[in-house]
Amino acid sequence: MTGVWALLGALAVAGAIGVLLKVREGRISSRSKAVVPDLPAPVRDLLAPGVTLVQLSTTFCAPCRHAKVILRDLADRTDGLTHAELDVTNLPDVTTSLGVMRTPTTLALTSDGTEVLRVGGVPKRDSLLEALRPHLP
Amino acid sequence: MLKDSPVDPRGPRFSAWMTTVILAIVLLTGWWRLLAAQTVLFAMCAFISLKLNPWGHVYRYAIQPRLTPTTEREEAAPLRFAQGVGFVFALIGTLGYATGLTTLGMVATGFALVAALLNAALGLCLGCEMYLVLRRFVPALARPQ
Numbered sequence: 001m002t003g004v005w006a007l008l009g010a011l012a013v014a015g016a017i018g019v020l021l022k023v024r025e026g027r028i029s030s031r032s033k034a035v036v037p038d039l040p041a042p043v044r045d046l047l048a049p050g051v052t053l054v055q056l057s058t059t060f061c062a063p064c065r066h067a068k069v070i071l072r073d074l075a076d077r078t079d080g081l082t083h084a085e086l087d088v089t090n091l092p093d094v095t096t097s098l099g100v101m102r103t104p105t106t107l108a109l110t111s112d113g114t115e116v117l118r119v120g121g122v123p124k125r126d127s128l129l130e131a132l133r134p135h136l137p
Numbered sequence: 138m139l140k141d142s143p144v145d146p147r148g149p150r151f152s153a154w155m156t157t158v159i160l161a162i163v164l165l166t167g168w169w170r171l172l173a174a175q176t177v178l179f180a181m182c183a184f185i186s187l188k189l190n191p192w193g194h195v196y197r198y199a200i201q202p203r204l205t206p207t208t209e210r211e212e213a214a215p216l217r218f219a220q221g222v223g224f225v226f227a228l229i230g231t232l233g234y235a236t237g238l239t240t241l242g243m244v245a246t247g248f249a250l251v252a253a254l255l256n257a258a259l260g261l262c263l264g265c266e267m268y269l270v271l272r273r274f275v276p277a278l279a280r281p282q
């Protein structure tokens with residue numbers, strides 16, 4: 001009988017995690033407009049004029065591929081927007097200092113290293129463009 | 138360790154449904170030998186090759202021919218990592234059931250079932266997305282450069 005309860009519990013937990021992640025997927029969080037003083041060098045090296053979407057990925061991340069397709073296409077069609085992918089599989093210090101827990105996570109950074117927003121999971125194209133609009137030239 | 142080529146993403150989803158069913162049977166019956174078999178299967182896929190997965194063969198011969206072909210391919214690395222995460226939970230579960238620590242067995246099997254079900258139903262690989270967190274707690278996961 002305990003096994004039945006364990007099974008029901010596991011199903012409930014899976015349902016809850018599934019709903020939570022679906023709700024959070026692609027959610028944009030705006031950041032305070034302060035320049036991150038200790039922006040890690042591998043990230044800083046990627047910054048281009050305008051706004052750079054720095055996508056943090058790992059070797060083990062299947063959705064990172066979908067995020068890359070969406071972001072690359074968005075950057076190609078938008079003036080002043082660049083997409084760069086950083087493989088952080090072997091760069092735990094970078095993710096720790098940025099407070100990133102999951103991949104893909106995408107940071108929108110201006111050329112001076114100011115983080116304007118970040119997106120957890122696979123971004124939603126239209127809402128991301130909407131949120132980036134005020135920061136684009 | 139063999140290097141696997143990218144696969145039709147519907148294969149791993151089918152495989153995840155089968156794993157979900159097996160883990161559900163283990164929870165309902167406490168049949169630890171079945172969980173031990175699943176543990177061996179996880180280990181073979183994670184540490185040797187995904188080609189050793191019998192559900193992959195069932196998918197290729199019985200299901201794939203009936204479906205519309207797809208050009209979409211999924212990289213093998215996340216899939217093998219997921220099998221590795223499954224292996225750890227299934228191993229703890231097997232040891233739990235086999236040594237009489239039934240609660241430990243159930244909890245570990247429950248975790249594996251949650252991950253398998255999320256993978257099957259939503260195509261979500263919890264272990265892959267949370268790799269950064271897992272690595273923080275298990276430094277051995279760090280791969281040589």
